[in-house]
Amino acid sequence: MAKKLTHIDAKGNAVMVDVSDKPATARIAVAKGSVFMAAATLKLIDTRKVKKGDVLGVAQLAGIMAAKRTPDLIPLCHPVALSSVTVELVCDKKKSAVHITATCKVTGQTGVEMEALAAVSAAALTVYDMCKAADRGMKIGDIRLVEKSGGKSGRFTQK
Amino acid sequence: MAKKLTHIDAKGNAVMVDVSDKPATARIAVAKGSVFMAAATLKLIDTRKVKKGDVLGVAQLAGIMAAKRTPDLIPLCHPVALSSVTVELVCDKKKSAVHITATCKVTGQTGVEMEALAAVSAAALTVYDMCKAADRGMKIGDIRLVEKSGGKSGRFTQK
Amino acid sequence: MAKKLTHIDAKGNAVMVDVSDKPATARIAVAKGSVFMAAATLKLIDTRKVKKGDVLGVAQLAGIMAAKRTPDLIPLCHPVALSSVTVELVCDKKKSAVHITATCKVTGQTGVEMEALAAVSAAALTVYDMCKAADRGMKIGDIRLVEKSGGKSGRFTQK
Amino acid sequence: MAKKLTHIDAKGNAVMVDVSDKPATARIAVAKGSVFMAAATLKLIDTRKVKKGDVLGVAQLAGIMAAKRTPDLIPLCHPVALSSVTVELVCDKKKSAVHITATCKVTGQTGVEMEALAAVSAAALTVYDMCKAADRGMKIGDIRLVEKSGGKSGRFTQK
Amino acid sequence: MAKKLTHIDAKGNAVMVDVSDKPATARIAVAKGSVFMAAATLKLIDTRKVKKGDVLGVAQLAGIMAAKRTPDLIPLCHPVALSSVTVELVCDKKKSAVHITATCKVTGQTGVEMEALAAVSAAALTVYDMCKAADRGMKIGDIRLVEKSGGKSGRFTQK
Amino acid sequence: MAKKLTHIDAKGNAVMVDVSDKPATARIAVAKGSVFMAAATLKLIDTRKVKKGDVLGVAQLAGIMAAKRTPDLIPLCHPVALSSVTVELVCDKKKSAVHITATCKVTGQTGVEMEALAAVSAAALTVYDMCKAADRGMKIGDIRLVEKSGGKSGRFTQK
Numbered sequence: 036m037a038k039k040l041t042h043i044d045a046k047g048n049a050v051m052v053d054v055s056d057k058p059a060t061a062r063i064a065v066a067k068g069s070v071f072m073a074a075a076t077l078k079l080i081d082t083r084k085v086k087k088g089d090v091l092g093v094a095q096l097a098g099i100m101a102a103k104r105t106p107d108l109i110p111l112c113h114p115v116a117l118s119s120v121t122v123e124l125v126c127d128k129k130k131s132a133v134h135i136t137a138t139c140k141v142t143g144q145t146g147v148e149m150e151a152l153a154a155v156s157a158a159a160l161t162v163y164d165m166c167k168a169a170d171r172g173m174k175i176g177d178i179r180l181v182e183k184s185g186g187k188s189g190r191f192t193q194k
Numbered sequence: 195m196a197k198k199l200t201h202i203d204a205k206g207n208a209v210m211v212d213v214s215d216k217p218a219t220a221r222i223a224v225a226k227g228s229v230f231m232a233a234a235t236l237k238l239i240d241t242r243k244v245k246k247g248d249v250l251g252v253a254q255l256a257g258i259m260a261a262k263r264t265p266d267l268i269p270l271c272h273p274v275a276l277s278s279v280t281v282e283l284v285c286d287k288k289k290s291a292v293h294i295t296a297t298c299k300v301t302g303q304t305g306v307e308m309e310a311l312a313a314v315s316a317a318a319l320t321v322y323d324m325c326k327a328a329d330r331g332m333k334i335g336d337i338r339l340v341e342k343s344g345g346k347s348g349r350f351t352q353k
Numbered sequence: 354m355a356k357k358l359t360h361i362d363a364k365g366n367a368v369m370v371d372v373s374d375k376p377a378t379a380r381i382a383v384a385k386g387s388v389f390m391a392a393a394t395l396k397l398i399d400t401r402k403v404k405k406g407d408v409l410g411v412a413q414l415a416g417i418m419a420a421k422r423t424p425d426l427i428p429l430c431h432p433v434a435l436s437s438v439t440v441e442l443v444c445d446k447k448k449s450a451v452h453i454t455a456t457c458k459v460t461g462q463t464g465v466e467m468e469a470l471a472a473v474s475a476a477a478l479t480v481y482d483m484c485k486a487a488d489r490g491m492k493i494g495d496i497r498l499v500e501k502s503g504g505k506s507g508r509f510t511q512k
Numbered sequence: 513m514a515k516k517l518t519h520i521d522a523k524g525n526a527v528m529v530d531v532s533d534k535p536a537t538a539r540i541a542v543a544k545g546s547v548f549m550a551a552a553t554l555k556l557i558d559t560r561k562v563k564k565g566d567v568l569g570v571a572q573l574a575g576i577m578a579a580k581r582t583p584d585l586i587p588l589c590h591p592v593a594l595s596s597v598t599v600e601l602v603c604d605k606k607k608s609a610v611h612i613t614a615t616c617k618v619t620g621q622t623g624v625e626m627e628a629l630a631a632v633s634a635a636a637l638t639v640y641d642m643c644k645a646a647d648r649g650m651k652i653g654d655i656r657l658v659e660k661s662g663g664k665s666g667r668f669t670q671k
Numbered sequence: 672m673a674k675k676l677t678h679i680d681a682k683g684n685a686v687m688v689d690v691s692d693k694p695a696t697a698r699i700a701v702a703k704g705s706v707f708m709a710a711a712t713l714k715l716i717d718t719r720k721v722k723k724g725d726v727l728g729v730a731q732l733a734g735i736m737a738a739k740r741t742p743d744l745i746p747l748c749h750p751v752a753l754s755s756v757t758v759e760l761v762c763d764k765k766k767s768a769v770h771i772t773a774t775c776k777v778t779g780q781t782g783v784e785m786e787a788l789a790a791v792s793a794a795a796l797t798v799y800d801m802c803k804a805a806d807r808g809m810k811i812g813d814i815r816l817v818e819k820s821g822g823k824s825g826r827f828t829q830k
Numbered sequence: 831m832a833k834k835l836t837h838i839d840a841k842g843n844a845v846m847v848d849v850s851d852k853p854a855t856a857r858i859a860v861a862k863g864s865v866f867m868a869a870a871t872l873k874l875i876d877t878r879k880v881k882k883g884d885v886l887g888v889a890q891l892a893g894i895m896a897a898k899r900t901p902d903l904i905p906l907c908h909p910v911a912l913s914s915v916t917v918e919l920v921c922d923k924k925k926s927a928v929h930i931t932a933t934c935k936v937t938g939q940t941g942v943e944m945e946a947l948a949a950v951s952a953a954a955l956t957v958y959d960m961c962k963a964a965d966r967g968m969k970i971g972d973i974r975l976v977e978k979s980g981g982k983s984g985r986f987t988q989k
Binding site: 039040041042043068080089090093097100101107108109112148149152156157159160163164165166167168169171172174175178180188191193 | 200238270330
């Protein structure tokens with residue numbers, strides 16, 4: 036069966052998908068991503084991580100706030116009344132990376148995958164911003180949906 | 195010479211770096227990133243790419259608009275009067291990816307790296323949003339600064 | 354029976370009307386409007402209209418995004434969880450105009466007329482912005498509600 | 513001489529026009545527009561117009577605030593540091609209309625036509641919003657640029 | 672019984688509190704605050720207060736609009752679909768102050784205390800802004816929640 | 831000499847003051863304010879203050895971000911390109927309060943008093959939000975400008 040793009044209608048117009056006939060259900064989405072950096076940069080972050088003014092704390096808030104701004108950023112996203120957003124960042128010395136996980140919940144007619152992915156992206160950008168004077172070569176990657184449940188399309192997971 | 199985090203002051207406070215003594219200079223930043231996807235998903239995008247309502251056109255606009263919202267998204271970014279933003283997206287069948295390039299310009303006291311990176315991130319998220327019904331396994335990666343010039347720290351390039 | 358202004362209370366205070374006792378019902382609003390221009394300007398738009406980068410595609414997105422920003426723009430509008438927004442633009446050579454139609458849906462305690470009208474307005478402004486270097490004399494007009502249903506006041510239509 | 517669309521580049525990409533090489537000059541733009549309504553609706557507005565809580569006062573503020581939000585609303589508009597915004601609304605019994613005039617000023621590399629037009633549009637939408645319970649048949653029209661000066665393209669006026 | 676901070680989890684992460692298991696109930700919050708000023712400044716406000724263009728009218732709208740922006744301003748606040756916002760300002764010659772009261776309502780899973788407090792704060796700041804050329808020594812104070820009902824924690828009142 | 835309200839013109843229209851003829855000068859504003867609370871609440875904050883996830887760190891970021899949003903919040907404020915924002919919060923056991931200081935800088939045609947006051951207000955509201963489950967009786971007060979320099983009106987200080 037051919038898959039198709041749900042955000043473009045038969046006439047070629049971009050549309051915000053009509054969810055008015057969908058039931059409001061409890062939905063969860065979890066996204067992950069990473070910021071890869073020089074070992075020395077990770078060390079700068081890691082030595083502060085349990086103190087006031089840490090990079091990870093600022094990035095975490097940026098992620099939470101971005102989840103709330105998702106419909107402003109992604110043109111065809113529905114506005115949703117998020118009931119929960121959590122963002123966690125951990126340092127991984129082995130991979131010389133900061134790993135980010137965002138979890139969003141809503142009871143509504145549409146999912147919150149984009150909210151979780153936007154939270155991860157904004158948190159990653161904030162890590163970059165705060166460390167860029169030390170390391171302009173950092174890379175943001177592996178941003179993906181790792182779990183989604185609730186809604187007609189059922190449960191999705193990937194590593 | 196030890197590098198340090200410019201966004202955290204001696205007392206551990208997060209700060210918006212004081213740029214009031216910097217001269218206003220012409221600054222450019224170029225960032226890149228990619229959305230990796232199933233071959234069938236790329237084909238869905240590629241067959242529309244020169245028509246009205248294409249995914250890439252929507253993502254491009256999302257990128258341009260996000261560049262303007264950067265100080266709202268990234269907590270310690272300065273507001274800047276962007277003089278130019280361009281975002282380009284190309285399909286790469288070999289890597290089964292959409293590659294995104296954003297270029298931002300400003301004449302000001304601070305650079306526009308974050309604006310370029312935010313544009314790439316929002317464009318990538320929009321590609322994800324528009325194709326997610328067909329392919330939830332897409333990954334966003336390789337988001338990085340590839341060029342920066344103007345300002346005291348001089349020219350930076352990476353591939 | 355004398356009609357009155359619902360947004361001004363007995364003391365002369367502007368108020369966001371209290372809808373807390375209204376039931377949540379399915380509501381639809383359709384608004385229309387036009388951008389009138391020189392024939393040569395319309396031709397510039399029309400020759401691109403099925404291609405990538407068309408004026409109408411950018412204006413359409415601007416309309417959809419503005420619908421979501423309505424409570425930020427119109428001081429006494431309620432925030433609403435839009436379940437659908439569509440914006441369509443067509444070229445009319447006879448009237449030398451671009452005609453815009455926006456349709457908004459919500460299940461809620463208040464209507465979405467302002468969202469539909471804001472979408473039409475932003476799409477019209479975007480057509481103006483993109484063509485202004487060619488034609489500063491364009492006029493935006495005929496912005497009106499053409500249909501409204503759901504809610505206590507019942508169904509409204511006009512041409 | 514053929515005119516062209518400045519916001520679409522040779523490859524068909526929508527772009528925020530590069531103004532980085534333009535000098536910063538003093539620029540003014542004046543836009544006008546009207547809300548046409550039933551005589552009884554105009555009377556409702558007119559009898560309050562010098563009192564607290566008047567429709568015109570709310571609409572005026574909405575116009576001023578919308579001018580500042582223009583780059584958020586119009587996808588390819590530059591952010592500008594507006595140095596002045598004024599919005600005036602007058603009742604016209606003969607035409608059964610409220611006429612709106614917005615004047616914007618900036619010293620910058622790009623004009624403020626869109627800011628003036630956005631201010632008029634938001635003020636008109638606000639008049640509609642505040643009177644819609646009394647008169648859903650109102651029409652917004654005649655939105656146009658009436659004056660523009662400063663910048664390379666010189667002075668433009670129309671009635 | 673020890674009270675604790677609900678917005679910080681066991682690992683020290685700031686979180687948007689998970690309200691997904693709470694029932695949607697009718698909630699009201701009332702907040703108050705004052706702007707204290709020189710007698711001459713209050714007179715400037717008071718003589719205009721029933722006319723067009725009054726300081727109190729502008730401040731009132733600023734308060735209503737700020738209530739809607741609360742989740743953008745307060746990092747860990749939930750987005751809520753406010754069903755009513757009213758803001759009232761009165762002049763108090765005896766205390767040489769403007770007193771502000773904001774009332775917010777919602778039917779939802781979380782309260783609207785922050786919305787009411789944000790409305791009071793923005794209205795107070797706007798009074799300051801409009802009078803600051805006459806009196807830079809004004810003080811904003813006594814911002815507090817005076818009533819809250821709905822929700823698990825029950826009714827709260829203070830003077 | 832009679833002082834007057836600069837934001838209301840001769841016709842009674844609220845206006846964004848025209849600063850187009852003012853020179854761009856270096857300007858600084860410092861504002862202060864406090865959140866008064868129960869001793870037990872202050873202790874909850876104080877014991878975390880040097881750790882990750884502290885209330886003061888979240889409030890500080892909220893203040894910095896609010897400074898950037900000032901023109902969205904205060905209707906007649908000019909958009910400004912802030913060159914520096916710092917927000918500091920300290921615990922005062924004697925007064926059972928958190929004291930907040932915000933400092934804003936800009937090189938521009940208009941001052942940044944409102945930005946500093948908005949930063950203090952948002953930081954104070956965030957302290958309230960994060961501690962409200964423990965103490966709904968907190969009060970926000972003493973919000974005032976303590977220093978202002980640059981611009982025609984000269985230097986202003988108060989305690």
